[in-house]
Amino acid sequence: MEQQCPLCNGLIEVSENCPSCDGVMMDSGRITAYLGPYSAYLEQQSNIEKCVHLLACQECGLDIRVSVDTVPL
Numbered sequence: 530m531e532q533q534c535p536l537c538n539g540l541i542e543v544s545e546n547c548p549s550c551d552g553v554m555m556d557s558g559r560i561t562a563y564l565g566p567y568s569a570y571l572e573q574q575s576n577i578e579k580c581v582h583l584l585a586c587q588e589c590g591l592d593i594r595v596s597v598d599t600v601p602l
């Protein structure tokens with residue numbers, strides 16, 4: 530079995546509200562996807578236990594990072 534991110538795999542939905550305006554946050558994807566393959570530290574870290582996602586508010590545009598616990602799939 531492999532540790533996988535349930536959010537990346539569509540098993541869960543983003544359930545965060547914007548800390549600024551309480552709007553709906555939308556998943557903008559993994560942070561590692563933005564940083565590319567050169568970010569060895571982040572990549573390694575997310576592969577082992579956490580997947581870091583960028584969430585963007587649909588109302589005010591604020592973005593936050595959330596760490597998603599990976600699960601064995």
Ligand SMILES: [Zn+2]
Binds near residue numbers: 534537538559581597
């Ligand atoms: Zn993920």
Ligand SMILES: [Zn+2]
Binds near residue numbers: 547549552587
């Ligand atoms: Zn907002």
